[in-house]
Amino acid sequence: MLVRLSHPNREIEIKGPKRTKDLLRELNLVMEAHLVIRGDELVTEDEWLADVDQVEIRPVISGGSV
Numbered sequence: 001m002l003v004r005l006s007h008p009n010r011e012i013e014i015k016g017p018k019r020t021k022d023l024l025r026e027l028n029l030v031m032e033a034h035l036v037i038r039g040d041e042l043v044t045e046d047e048w049l050a051d052v053d054q055v056e057i058r059p060v061i062s063g064g065s066v
């Protein structure tokens with residue numbers, strides 16, 4: 001599958017199928033700190049990603065006002 005990452009921006013190929021949480025673990029990323037997006041939908045940690053999927057992984061950014 002094609003995985004697009006930001007911070008730093010890069011694209012990598014990962015063999016599938018695999019669950020979202022296993023993909024993040026393989027990339028040494030924490031599930032709670034990242035969003036996984038397939039198409040225009042968020043993917044949950046237990047969903048299976050196919051070898052043909054294209055996903056984007058974005059860090060969760062939170063903030064607030066003072």
